[in-house]
Amino acid sequence: MPGGYIGKIARVNLWNSRVSCESLCESTLMKWIGGRGLGVYLALKEIPPKADPFGPLNKAYVMTGPLTGILGVPASGRWCSVTKSPLTNTIHDAQSGGKFGPYLKFAGFDAIVLEEVSQHPVYLWVHDGKVEIRDACHLWGADTHATTDAIVEELSAEVGKSEAKDIKVACIGPAGENLSRIACIINDKARAAGRGGHGAVWGSKKVKAIAVYGREKPPIANQSKFSEVVKEAMRKIKESPVTSESLPKYGTAILVNIINNAGIFPTRNFQTGVFPDARLISGETIASTTIDWEKQREEVCWGCPIGCARYSRITKPPFTGEGGGPEYETVWSFGAHTGVSDLAAVSKAHFLTNELGLDAISAGHVIGTLMELVQRGKVPEDVLRGLKVEWGNGEALVELVWRMAYRSGIGCDLAEGAKRLAEKYGAPELAMVVRGQELPAYDPRGVQGHGLAYATSNRGGCHLRAYLISPEVLGVPKLVDRFDIKDKGPLVKEFQDVFAVVDSLVVCKFDTFALWTDDFTKFMNAVTGWELSSKDLELIGERIYNAERVFNILSFGDGKEYDTLPKRLLEEPMPEGPSKGRVVKLDEMLNDYYKARGWINGRPTRAKLEELGLKWAADLLEDEGLLPG
Numbered sequence: 001m002p003g004g005y006i007g008k009i010a011r012v013n014l015w016n017s018r019v020s021c022e023s024l025c026e027s028t029l030m031k032w033i034g035g036r037g038l039g040v041y042l043a044l045k046e047i048p049p050k051a052d053p054f055g056p057l058n059k060a061y062v063m064t065g066p067l068t069g070i071l072g073v074p075a076s077g078r079w080c081s082v083t084k085s086p087l088t089n090t091i092h093d094a095q096s097g098g099k100f101g102p103y104l105k106f107a108g109f110d111a112i113v114l115e116e117v118s119q120h121p122v123y124l125w126v127h128d129g130k131v132e133i134r135d136a137c138h139l140w141g142a143d144t145h146a147t148t149d150a151i152v153e154e155l156s157a158e159v160g161k162s163e164a165k166d167i168k169v170a171c172i173g174p175a176g177e178n179l180s181r182i183a184c185i186i187n188d189k190a191r192a193a194g195r196g197g198h199g200a201v202w203g204s205k206k207v208k209a210i211a212v213y214g215r216e217k218p219p220i221a222n223q224s225k226f227s228e229v230v231k232e233a234m235r236k237i238k239e240s241p242v243t244s245e246s247l248p249k250y251g252t253a254i255l256v257n258i259i260n261n262a263g264i265f266p267t268r269n270f271q272t273g274v275f276p277d278a279r280l281i282s283g284e285t286i287a288s289t290t291i292d293w294e295k296q297r298e299e300v301c302w303g304c305p306i307g308c309a310r311y312s313r314i315t316k317p318p319f320t321g322e323g324g325g326p327e328y329e330t331v332w333s334f335g336a337h338t339g340v341s342d343l344a345a346v347s348k349a350h351f352l353t354n355e356l357g358l359d360a361i362s363a364g365h366v367i368g369t370l371m372e373l374v375q376r377g378k379v380p381e382d383v384l385r386g387l388k389v390e391w392g393n394g395e396a397l398v399e400l401v402w403r404m405a406y407r408s409g410i411g412c413d414l415a416e417g418a419k420r421l422a423e424k425y426g427a428p429e430l431a432m433v434v435r436g437q438e439l440p441a442y443d444p445r446g447v448q449g450h451g452l453a454y455a456t457s458n459r460g461g462c463h464l465r466a467y468l469i470s471p472e473v474l475g476v477p478k479l480v481d482r483f484d485i486k487d488k489g490p491l492v493k494e495f496q497d498v499f500a501v502v503d504s505l506v507v508c509k510f511d512t513f514a515l516w517t518d519d520f521t522k523f524m525n526a527v528t529g530w531e532l533s534s535k536d537l538e539l540i541g542e543r544i545y546n547a548e549r550v551f552n553i554l555s556f557g558d559g560k561e562y563d564t565l566p567k568r569l570l571e572e573p574m575p576e577g578p579s580k581g582r583v584v585k586l587d588e589m590l591n592d593y594y595k596a597r598g599w600i601n602g603r604p605t606r607a608k609l610e611e612l613g614l615k616w617a618a619d620l621l622e623d624e625g626l627l628p629g
Contacts, residue, residue, distance in 0.1 A: 006023045006024070006026075006029075006110075007023055007024035007028070007029050007034065007038065007110050007111070008021065008022075008023050008108065008109050008110050008111075009021065009022050009023070009024065009109070009110065009111045009112070009113060010109050010111070010112045010113070010126070010131045011112075011113045011115060012112060012113065012114055012115060012124065012131060012133065013115050013116050014114060014115060014116045014117055014118035014122065014133075014205055014206070014207065015056070015115075015116035015117060015118065015119070016116075017118075017133050019131045019132075019133070024038075028041070029066075030530060030532070031540065031543065031613065032504065032540070032543075032544070033065060033066065033501065033504035033505060033524070033540060034063060034064060034065035034066050034068075034110060034111075034504055034505065034506065035063045035064065035065035035068075035079075035080045035093075035503055035504040035505060035506035036063070036080055036082060036093040036095075036500060036503035036504045036506070036544065037500065037501075037503070037504035037540065037543075037544040038063060038065075038111070038504065039061045039063050039080065039082025039093055039111075040082065040091055040093070040544055040547050040548050040551065041547065042059075042061060042082075042113070043059065043061065043082060043083070043084070043091055043551060044091070044547055044550065044551050044617065044620075046059060047059055047084055049084075049551055049552075049554035049555040050554070050555060051084060053083070053084045053085060053086035053089065053197070053200075053201060053204075054086055054179060054200070054201070054204040055117075055204075056116045056117045058083060058084050058201060058204075059083065059113055059114060059115050060081065060082075060083045060113075060114040060198070060201050060202060060205065060207070061081065061082040061083065061111060061112075061113055061114075062079065062081060062104070062111060062112040062113075062114070062170075062210065063079060063080050063081070063082055063110070063111045063506065064079050064101050064102075064104055064105050064109075064110050064111065064506055065110075065504055065505040065506035065507070066505060066524060066527055066528055067505045067506065067507050067523055067524065067527060068101050068102060068104075068105050068218070068505075068506050068507075069101065069102030069103075069105035069106060069217075069218050069302070069303075070218055070220065070303075070527055071303055072226065072227075072230040072303075073230070073233075073303065073507060073523055073527075074233055074234065074237055074303075074304070074305050074306070074507070074508075074511050074515070075097075075301065075303065075304045075305070075306060075507050075508035075510060075511050076102070076302075076303050076505075076506075076507050076508075077097055077098065077099055077101060077102050077301040077302025077303045077304055077508075078095060078096065078097050078101045078301070078506045078507060078508055079095075079096055079100055079101030079104060079170075079187075079193075079506060080093050080094060080095045080096065080193065080503060080506055081093065081094045081096070081185055081193040081198045083196075083198055083201045084201075084555070085196035085197055085198075085201075085437075085459070085460070086179070086181045086196075086197040086200050086201065086204075087181040087182060087195075087196050087197040087362075087417050087436055087437055087460070088196060088435045088436040088437050088459065088460040089436070089555050089556050090196075090435055090458060090459050090460055090548075090551070090552045090555065090556075090558070091458065091459070091548050091551040091552060091555070092195070092196040092197075092198070092459045092460075093459065093503060094184070094185070094192075094193035094194055094195050094196055094198045095193065095464075095503060095506070095509075096170075096185070096187055096191045096192055096193040096194070097191050097301040097304075097309075097508060098168075098187050098188035098190070098191030098301055098302070099168050099187075099188050099301070099302040100168040100169070100170045100187035100188060100191070100212060101302070101506065102302045102303065103166065103167075103168040103212045103213060103214060104126065104168075104210075104212045105214075105216075105218055106212075106213075106214035106215055106216050106217065106218075107126045107127050107128065107129070107212045107213055107214030107216070108126075108128065108129035108130075108214055108216050109126060109129075109131075112124070112126065112131070112210065114202070114205055114207055116205070117204065117205050117206060118205060118206035118207065119206070120135070120137055120206060121135070121136040121137050121139065121140040121206045121207075121208050122134060122135060122136050122206060122207060122208065123136040123139065123151060123171070123207070123208045123209040123210065123211060124207070124209070124210045124211065125155065125211050126210060126211065126212045126213070126214075127159075127212065127213040127214055128213075128214055128216075129214075129216075136206075136208040136209065138150075139151070139208050139209065140177060140208060141174065141177065142173075143173045143174065143355040143356055143357070144171050144172070144173040144186040144189060144354065144355055144356070144357050145189050145354075145355055147169070147171045147173070147208060147209055148169040148171060148188075148189055148209075151167070151169050151171075151209055151211050152164055152167045152169065152211075155167050155211060155213070159213055163213075166213055167211055167212070167213045168187065168188060168211070168212050168213070169187065169188075169209055169210070169211045169212075170185050170186070170187035170193075170209060170210050170212075171185070171186060171187075171208055171209035171210075171357075172184075172185055172186070172199040172202045172203055172207075172208060172209070172357045173186065173199070173355060173356045173357025173358075173405065174356050174357065174405045174406055175199060175200075175356050175357040175358045175404070175405040175415070176199030176200050176202055176203035176357045177203045177208075178203070178405065178406060178407045178415065179200045179203055179204060179415075180197070180199075180200055180358065180404065180405065180407070180415035180416075181197045181200055181415065181416055181417045181420075182197055182200075182358060182359045182362035182363060182366065182404075182415065182417050182438075183197055183198075183199030183200040183203065183357050183358060183359070183415075184197075184198060184199045184353075184357055184358060184359045185198050185199045185202060185357070186199075186354055186357055189323070189324065189354065190299065190311075190323055190324025190325060190354050191301070191324070192353075192354065192359065192360070194359040194360065194361065194362075195359050195361065195362065195437065195459070195460075195462065196359075196437060196459060196460070197359075199357050199358075218527075220526065220527050221526065221527060221528055221529030222525075222526045222529060225522075225525070225526040226523075226526035226527065229519070229522040229523050229526050232519070232522075233514075233515055233519055233523070234305065236514040236515060236519070237305055237306070237511075237514045237515070239514070240476075240513050240514035242474065242476065242510075242513040242514070243305075243306050243510060243511075243513050243514050244306075247306050247307070247308040247510060248306060248307045248308065249287065250283035250284060250286075250287050251283055251286070251287075251308045251309070251310045251327065251328075252283070252308055252327045252328035252329070253281075253282060253283030253286055253310075253326065253327065253328045253331050254282075254283040254284075254328075255283070255328045255441075256278050256279075256281060256282040256283055256328060256331060256332070257278060257279065257282050257283075257284070258473065258474075259441065259442060259469075259473070260274060260275055260278035260336075261578070262446060262447075262473055262482075262578055262579065263443075263446050263574065263576070263577030263578035263579035263580065264442050264443040264444075264445070264446040264447055264473075264579055265278060265332065265336050265441070265442075265443070266332065266336065266337055266432075266439070266441060266442070266443045267336045267337065267339070268336075268337070268338075268339050268368065268371070268372065268391055269337060269368040269369055269371065269372040269430065269432060270432045270439070270443055270566070270568055270569065271372070271568075271575075272574070272575050272576055272577070273443040273445065273446060273574050273576075273577055273579055274576055274577040275335070275336035275339075275341075277341035278336065280341045280342075280343060281331040281335040281336075281341060281343050281346055282331075283328070285343060286310065286312065286326070286331075286343065289343070290312040290313060290314060290343065290347060291310055291311065291312055292311045292312065292313050292322070295311040296309060296310055296311040298311070299311045299324050301508070304508070306508075306510055308510065309324065310324065310325055310326070310327070311323070311324055311325075312324075312325065312326065312347050314344045314347050314348060316344065318395070319342075319344040319345050319347065319348035319394070319398065320348075321347070321348050321351045321352075322351065323350070323351040323354055323355070324354065325347075325350050325351075325354070325360075326346060326347050326350040326360075327350075327360075328441060329360065329361045329440055329441050330346070330349075330350040330353075330360045330361075330364065331343075331346055331350075332364070332440075332441035333360060333361050333362075333363065333364025333365050333368070333440075333441065334346040334349040334350060334360070334363075334364040334367075334397060335364075336441075337364055337365060337367075337368040337441075338364060338367055338368045338371055338391065338392070338393075338397055339371070339391030339392040340392055340393070340394045340397050341392065342394040344394070345394025345395070345397055345398055346394075346397075348398050349363075349364065349397050349398050349401050352398065352401045352402065352405075353401060356401070356402070356405035357405070358401065358404060358405055361438060361440050361441075362417060362418070362437070362438045363401060363404060363414075364397075365418055365432070365438035365439070365440075366404070366414050366417060366418045366421060366438065367397060367400050367401075367404075367414065369418040369421055369422055369430060369431060369432070369438075370389060370400070370410070370413075370414060370421065371389055371390065371391055372430050373421070373422065373425050373427060373430060374389045374390065375390070375391070376427060376430070378425040378426055378427050378430075379410075379425055383409070383410050384409075384410055385409050385410070387399060387400070387410075400414060413425075417433075417436065417437075417438065418431045418432065418433055418438045419431045419433045419436045429566070429567055429568070431566065432461075432566050432568070432569075433460070433461050433566065434454050434455060434457060434460050434461035434462075434562075434564070434565060434566075435457070435459070435460035435461070435552075435558075435562055436460055437459065437460025437461040437462065438461055439454060439461040439566075440461065440462065440463045441463070442463060442469060443569070443574070443579070444565065444569055444584050445569055445573070445574045445579055445582040445583055445584055446482060446483070446574060446578065446579025446582055447468060447469065447472045447473065447482045448472075448482060448483060448484065448485050448488055448584060448585060448589065449466075449468035449471070449472055449480070449482070449488040449491055449492055449589075450463070450466075450467075450468040450469055450472060450482075451565060451569065451584035451586060451589075452468075452488055452489065452492045452584075452586065452589045452590070452593060453465055453466035453467075453468050453492050453495065453496070454565060455563045455564055455565050455584075455586055455590070456492065456496070456563050456590075456593060456602075458545065458548040458549055458552060458558075459548075464499065464509060465495075465496055465499060466492050466495035466496040466499060467495065467499070467509065467512070468488075468491070468492065468495060470495075470512070470513065471491070474513075476513050477516070483579075483582065485585050485588050485589050487592070488589050488592070488593075489589055489590070489591070489592030489593035489594075489595065489596045490592065490593075490596040492589075492593060493542075493593060493596045493597055494538075496541070496545055497538055497541030497542045497544075497545060498512070498516065498517055498538065498541055499512070499541070500540075500541040500542075500544040500545050501517070501520060501537050501538075501540055501541040501544075502520065504540070504541075504544065505520060505523075505524065507520075517534045517537055517538060518534050520537060521533065521534045521536075521537045524537070539612070542612060543612040543613065543614065546597075546604045546608065546609060546612055546614060546617075547614060547617060549599075549602075549603070549604055550604065550609070550614070550617045550620065550621060553603055553621060553626050554620060554621070554624060554626065557626070558602065558603075559601055559602035559603045559628075560590070560601040560602035560603075561602075562602070563590060563602045564586065565584055565586060569583065569584050570583055570584055570586060571583060598611075599628070600628035600629050601628055603621075603626070603627070603628040604618075604621075604628075605627070605628055605629050606618040606621075606622070606627055606629075609621075
């Protein structure tokens with residue numbers, strides 16, 4: 001196959017410790033690309049949609065894409081995890097940066113499939129085209145930093161001390177071992193395949209870590225064409241103020257003041273969209289007070305010309321610590337969402353999520369949910385064991401992260417996520433979730449298209465299925481009226497389809513501040529030797545999105561009933577700020593969205609699925625009586 005992108009997969013049967021290798025045919029890769037797309041294809045073929053996410057029938061896919069590890073492709077140092085989520089029961093992918101993804105490719109594999117359940121804790125050693133299963137009993141219970149260091153030390157004798165720095169590790173912490181539904185997978189100590197509980201799926205399979213090492217460079221089919229594409233892409237990235245100035249200088253937390261000034265910075269569990277102390281946790285404040293600029297350079301993801309990564313140190317008690325981040329989503333979830341304005345407490349909570357293996361968005365979000373439950377008198381005092389859970393309490397914030405990871409006391413309820421927490425204490429309406437996944441750091445009442453993207457996200461509450469903040473707030477590629485609902489349906493569909501491709505290539509979505517479909521098509525063709533058009537790529541994105549929806553329908557009956565938002569966002573007008581008086585006008589936008597998708601009440605029709613080459617998926621729905629129309 002031109003370019004050598006053959007989709008080499010290692011299948012690891014954890015029950016009998018057998019490893020087998022296979023290569024996918026070119027026709028399959030041209031329909032699904034890799035990463036998220038290939039993951040959903042394999043999942044729909046291999047995972048019974050009603051399977052218990054913690055059971056042996058669920059699988060965990062560790063995926064790269066055709067652009068992963070290709071030097072010159074901007075921000076190609078990524079990988080993704082695909083599985084059935086224990087948080088949402090949806091098909092779910094979680095993307096991560098750092099250096100693990102490229103080194104998996106260098107080790108000779110495009111993907112690893114974890115099957116069945118191990119009888120004891122193990123880790124995988126992937127190197128030089130081989131996969132070995134090794135005992136990890138001595139690592140069970142360790143945090144992600146200790147696990148990474150221990151594995152690198154163990155394996156350094158095999159690759160040599162000088163080469164040990166190139167061993168990259170993805171692992172779970174205590175949260176994953178304890179099956180927290182919001183546990184993540186941490187690689188390179190500070191990068192997370194964060195959302196949806198993927199770390200808990202690894203924990204259920206007794207997989208502590210995957211270590212990768214190799215020197216095999218991915219080939220490029222057309223080097224001269226590739227060089228031209230790189231030159232043009234880098235020009236665009238340098239010309240974009242977002243990718244050349246804002247992100248490199250201030251990181252993702254540059255958004256704090258921007259989003260707060262728009263009146264859509266969710267505060268105290270989405271009770272308002274304005275946080276008076278936003279400046280205290282902003283990217284500008286972080287850059288001038290806590291960033292270790294020397295260490296920060298080491299945090300930049302492999303092959304990234306943007307460099308949004310941060311490394312922070314907190315030197316004054318009681319919240320001393322250091323580590324990668326904090327990022328925008330973190331300073332929101334542990335900051336405005338919980339009413340905490342102490343940057344040290346916010347940073348410490350973030351460091352702990354990386355060490356303990358928790359999704360930082362969901363962890364902070366669920367703590368905010370608890371705080372409102374306490375505010376409303378829903379939680380008995382004895383459950384809190386004397387902890388003063390109230391808005392703005394940084395000490396409680398940090399303590400609750402610990403309790404969540406170890407399922408201690410109220411932490412056991414927090415580990416289940418906001419939806420299950422709010423239901424247990426009799427106030428389900430306080431859970432700001434979509435499909436059971438906690439919403440991130442943008443209040444959709446002031447960004448209508450973004451609200452539609454939340455509601456129709458196949459993996460649950462997510463800002464990265466379609467980042468409508470780009471056109472509605474940042475003006476990229478052009479500014480659209482954020483309060484207007486006109487044409488938002490087709491716009492959300494376009495972003496969802498393109499982002500599905502980006503997640504399948506696998507590259508960083510920050511590229512999309514400067515690049516779009518034409519650019520990604522040129523990159524893919526140069527690397528693989530294919531001759532796909534931009535329209536072909538958009539069709540692939542649409543195929544992926546429809547296949548995800550099919551899995552969800554088969555799993556729990558997904559459709560219009562689930563394409564919704566919390567009542568607070570639909571019925572309670574924003575109380576203050578620039579978005580005052582607004583609610584999300586979802587129903588009006590949903591009709592246009594379904595029309596653009598060719599769906600009926602949130603479900604793909606047979607005609608649409610067959611148009612996308614998914615007749616077999618339509619047959620699956622028909623067999624269960626789930627086709628609309």
